[in-house]
Amino acid sequence: MKNKYKAVIIGAGRIAAGFDTPKSKAVLTHAHAYTLHSSVDLAGICDTDHEKTRAKAKKWSIRAFDNLAEMCIHVKPDIISVCTPDETHFEVLKTILKYSPKLVICEKPVTINIDHTKKIIGLYKRERIPLLVNYSRRFDTTVQNFKAKIESGEYGKVLGATGIYTKGILHNGSHMIDLVQYLFGEINAKINALYSQSDYLPTDKTVSAFLQFKNCPQFFLMGSDERSYSIFELDILFAKKRIRFLESGFYVSEQNLFSDPLYSGYTVLDKPIIRTTNLSTALSCLVENAVEHLETGAPLLCDGADAYKTQVVCSKILKKL
Incomplete structure (x- = not known):
């Protein structure tokens, strides 16, 4: 007991x-x-x-x-x-x-x-x-299962990813950085800060940047403006599909590949299948x-x-x- x-x-x-x-x-x-x-x-x-x-x-x-x-x-x-x-x-x-x-x-x-x-x-x-x-x-079982599928190679290699956030690089941006490190491994040396703004606290700027992680060759961190609206989304392009975590991560969108019916020889993304995650628990x-x-x-x-x-x-x- x-x-x-x-x-x-x-x-x-x-x-x-x-x-x-x-x-x-x-x-x-x-x-x-x-x-x-x-x-x-x-x-x-x-x-x-x-x-x-x-x-x-x-x-x-x-x-x-x-x-x-x-x-x-x-x-x-x-x-x-x-x-x-x-x-x-x-x-x-x-x-x-x-x-x-x-x-x-x-x-x-x-x-x-x-x-x-x-x-x-x-x-x-x-x-x-x-x-x-x-x-x-990290405590969302949907994300835990997703990480396991990445590591198994089910989706193919990571081509690149973009994360959008608001309200300070430490306060909210750290959520995005932690999630990406959790999924793709630790950061490589490459970091370029591209833009910054103060939409939360003067001591915690919201920064846009380019980074590289162990298993993600290009990651674009985009800081938006909390004064307009809140957003937290992660868009990942794999060799075999596209995955997006939407609405703060409460939903996940999955797009598979298929042959373009109009343009012969092109492979495109199918319509998204959207499901709820387990972030709410x-x-x-x-x-x-x-x-x-x-x-x-x-x-x-x-x-x-x-x-x-x-x-x-x-x-x-x-x-x-």
């Missing part, structure tokens, strides 16, 4: 407890993922905005705390989720170490400073506290990964080292501006 783990959430914003409700079909928050897992007891939430904390605590039928220290001393949590603004992660993650949780789940990026991220990873390694980072598409998979790691030592699907590699690429892109 599995143990019962006490979990708490630091931060009462959208990804913490705001995007969905206990009755929602999609699992879009840490609160929802915890409450659905039979081996987890969600025991508390805190935020510097006490009114927001109380509202989210009522929504999820959990206890509200005024601050991190009060919550951790009272609950003695096994699992802690860090869902605070990016710029607060460094101090929050350091403070958590005082309370010796069994595992910490952190929203991306680990910190906004590459040296701070490296320090945090070192501290958590020293204290033997696993750090699981929510680069959410990725947070449940993240919590399951955390529990399985604690129970059996199963590998974390995205640990601090993975997140650090992604942030290194983001930093290299920024340095090319």
